[in-house]
Amino acid sequence: xxxxxxxxxxxxxxxxxxxxxxxxxxxxxxxxxxxxxxxxxxxxxxxxxxxxxxxxxxxxxxxxxxxxxxxxxxxxxxxxxxxxxxxxxxxxxxxxxxxxxxxxxxxxxxxxxxxxxxxxxxxxxxxxxxxxxxxxxxxxxxxxxxxxxxxxxxxxxxxxxxxxxxxxxxxxxxxxxxxxxxxxxxxxxxxxxxxxxxxxxxxxxxxxxxxxxxxxxxxxxxxxxxxxxxxxxxxxxxxxxxxxxxxx
Ligand code: 13P
Numbered sequence: 532x533x534x535x536x537x538x539x540x541x542x543x544x545x546x547x548x549x550x551x552x553x554x555x556x557x558x559x560x561x562x563x564x565x566x567x568x569x570x571x572x573x574x575x576x577x578x579x580x581x582x583x584x585x586x587x588x589x590x591x592x593x594x595x596x597x598x599x600x601x602x603x604x605x606x607x608x609x610x611x612x613x614x615x616x617x618x619x620x621x622x623x624x625x626x627x628x629x630x631x632x633x634x635x636x637x638x639x640x641x642x643x644x645x646x647x648x649x650x651x652x653x654x655x656x657x658x659x660x661x662x663x664x665x666x667x668x669x670x671x672x673x674x675x676x677x678x679x680x681x682x683x684x685x686x687x688x689x690x691x692x693x694x695x696x697x698x699x700x701x702x703x704x705x706x707x708x709x710x711x712x713x714x715x716x717x718x719x720x721x722x723x724x725x726x727x728x729x730x731x732x733x734x735x736x737x738x739x740x741x742x743x744x745x746x747x748x749x750x751x752x753x754x755x756x757x758x759x760x761x762x763x764x765x766x767x768x769x770x771x772x773x774x775x776x777x778x779x
Pocket of ligand 1 (some may be wrong): 761
């Protein structure tokens with residue numbers, strides 16, 4: 532049985548005060564659960580949020596990393612920096628990074644390898660654009676992203692990943708994928724992973740859904756057999772809506 536995982540991607544939201552308050556609110560209202568709960572604030576707020584949640588089971592994740600260990604890479608953040616402030620997870624290949632910051636399947640692959648070197652759990656994001664869905668290219672696009680992201684990884688490494696399926700047309704739009712639409716792609720991803728890394732690995736890997744997930748649509752999405760959690764944007768910025776999804 533796969534343990535569910537719900538992660539809040541705060542994106543470029545919260546200053547230090549807002550981040551600490553949000554983490555404190557979540558901590559105060561969190562009653563514990565069977566689910567892995569992960570908060571992914573902006574880099575500048577990681578350590579402060581770590582201090583708030585370090586005595587709980589809530590875990591910390593970053594929103595990106597660079598694949599070098601260190602050196603003259605102005606503005607970049609390394610895996611070692613992330614572990615040093617308490618991160619256990621890191622989001623890699625979010626569609627916003629692909630769209631606005633030149634992320635490619637190749638850079639995603641390098642980042643995953645570096646994260647694994649540092650025992651960070653990558654949350655690897657894939658998903659199609661609306662035009663691609665309308666052109667019936669969803670599976671082609673997602674397969675290309677998965678194959679590119681996982682190139683050169685053996686089954687033991689693949690088993691350590693979390694995959695997030697985030698259809699781009701559902702992100703921040705209020706247009707959530709139907710449970711059946713999401714389930715279809717999740718099943719497709721699991722079948723692909725089975726081909727690439729074997730049944731056992733594919734069965735164990737957790738695949739989150741992301742895209743306008745809210746407390747009122749979470750339960751039916753999470754009831755699907757291949758949906759193992761959520762990667763939450765907007766609804767993760769308030770303790771009650773985030774925990775509403777955790778408890779769904
Ligand atoms: P929303 O929940 O705001 O649609 O964002 C989803 C997302 O991109 C999480 O990474």
